[in-house]
Each structure stands twice: as C-alpha cells, then as structure tokens.
C-alpha cells in the first residue's frame with residue numbers, strides 16, 4: 001500500500017481545504033465532531049487541514065496510516081480513527097496507532113482486540129459497526145445479531161465500547177438513508193436501556209460527504225468526511 005502517495009492528488013490547494021473545512025464547521029452543530037477522512041490524501045493536504053483546525057484524522061488502512069503518522073509526528077494533538085475493516089491479524093498494530101476504532105464489526109474481532117488491549121494495558125475507544133439493511137458489500141452486525149452478542153461484548157472490559165457506526169447502502173434515496181440513521185440512533189437507545197456494565201451508547205459515527213446532513217439530523221456525533229474536504233480521490 002505504499003502506492004497511495006502516487007494515487008494522491010498531485011496538487012492541492014491549502015486555501016480551498018481551509019475554506020471547505022470552515023464551511024462544514026458552520027453547518028455542524030457543536031456536538032458533532034468532524035473526522036477528516038484522509039485515505040489517499042497526501043500528508044501535505046493533511047497539514048493544511050490541521051492548520052485549518054482539524055484534530056481528528058480517519059484512515060481505513062493500517063499501512064497507510066503508519067506511513068503518514070511517521071511523517072506527522074510533530075502533530076502531537078491529533079486523534080487517529082480507524083474507519084475501515086480490520087483483519088484480526090492486524091489488530092495489534094491497529095491498537096498501537098489508533099485511539100479510536102469505528103469499524104469493530106464482529107464479536108470475534110472485539111474479543112481479539114480485548115485480549116490484546118489487556119496485554120498492552122490499553123483501553124481503546126470502540127464503535128460497533130452495524131448494518132440496518134442487508135448489504136453484502138459491508139461488514140457489520142445486523143440488529144438481531146448485535147443484540148444477541150451484547151452480553152459477550154459487555155465482557156470485553158478492555159474496550160471502551162461507546163457507540164455505533166453505520167454506513168448506509170450506497171445509492172439509497174435520501175428518505176431511506178435518513179431512516180437508516182434514525183434506526184441506528186434507536187438501536188443505540190435500545191442498547192443503552194439494557195443497563196450493561198461497560199457498554200455505553202454515547203457516540204453515533206455516521207455521515208459521509210454525500211449524506212452527513214441527514215446523519216446530523218438523526219443525531220450523529222461523529223461525521224467522517226473525505227471528498228467534500230479534499231476533493232475526489234483517484235480511482
């Protein structure tokens with residue numbers, strides 16, 4: 001995955017990135033955190049986003065995140081979020097480099113992360129990725145599965161399970177997308193009411209460039225924005 005630099009936009013406009021960030025900030029309620037999704041984005045463009053006030057970066061691949069972190073060690077107050085599917089064999093590496101993992105998508109992965117976190121005396125922030133509609137292109141729990149796995153997840157004491165993450169199926173009409181977000185919010189409330197000992201449902205990680213307005217309307221606390229800040233990715 002060293003080729004992401006080659007795939008990155010060759011040039012970028014720091015002023016334009018700053019302006020887009022400013023525009024997004026103006027429409028986001030203060031309760032919503034902006035995660036700048038920087039997959040395939042150059043470190044120079046990431047520095048421009050940082051200069052414009054961004055402190056949350058989201059990456060979907062471990063190796064790309066490592067390469068960038070090595071070049072951005074001076075940005076000490078950045079929080080790194082993993083938003084892409086995590087293979088079990090990379091779970092240890094993910095714990096080393098991300099403070100948040102939004103894409104915990106199976107009980108097996110949660111349990112693996114939990115035992116590694118215990119070994120390394122960590123307690124990463126975690127969102128559970130759900131699918132509110134059947135979608136073979138996405139990872140994550142469906143509602144019934146998640147409710148069935150809750151008791152076992154609640155035993156993962158070394159994970160700070162603090163919310164849900166969702167990506168609606170691509171290409172839905174707005175109303176259906178909004179419905180996915182609202183149902184995700186309701187599911188979080190249902191889980192909260194179960195009075196589990198360590199799982200809390202405070203965060204809703206939902207909303208990308210094309211649907212973040214709908215997600216905010218439904219109660220998102222994190223939006224994950226890439227293209228609308230940095231322009232279209234190559235490929």
Ligand SMILES: *Cc1c(COP(=O)(O)O)cnc(C)c1O
Pocket residue numbers: 037039060083084167207208209210224225226227228
């Ligand atoms: C790429 C990605 C985003 C950002 O998508 P944009 O359309 O560029 O805003 C958000 N969340 C996840 C999980 C992603 O993979």
